[in-house]
Amino acid sequence: MAQFHDYIPVNDKDFDIWFKNLTQYVNAKTTGQSPEWTHIPASEVTLLTGAYAAWYTAYTPTLKPHTPAETLAKDEARAAAVTDVIRPFVGQWLAQNAVRFGLGVCALRKLRKVMRGVLA
Secondary structure (H helix, E strand, C coil), X not given: CCCCCCCCCCCHHHHHHHHHHHHHHHHHHCCCCCCCXXXXXXXXXXXXXXXXXXXXHHHHHHHCCCCHHHHHHHHHHHHHXXXXXXXXXXXXXXXXXXXXXCCCCCHHHHHHHHHHHCCC
């Protein structure tokens, strides 16, 4: 049986790098980097950027000795970002338009690979 590999990293450090790269890449592509992505509304990009800011604000305190409450806040921020923002954003604006962006048939696998290293 084939094993499913999620495009969102499991490890928090990897997730932070990936999410930051995704946010920066989308911001660059929707603000003029050629070829510009004009199909994504600015409000959606703002939502993605805000979700990263909320995640990073909750994640940063856990990089040093921290309380269980800080861990919970980080976990909740991550879950909200993944469920409420990232998956819907990728599904609506990136995965369904994979051919347009040159991501090919396996869009999510290629998206993960691109986001891991392109802007790191």
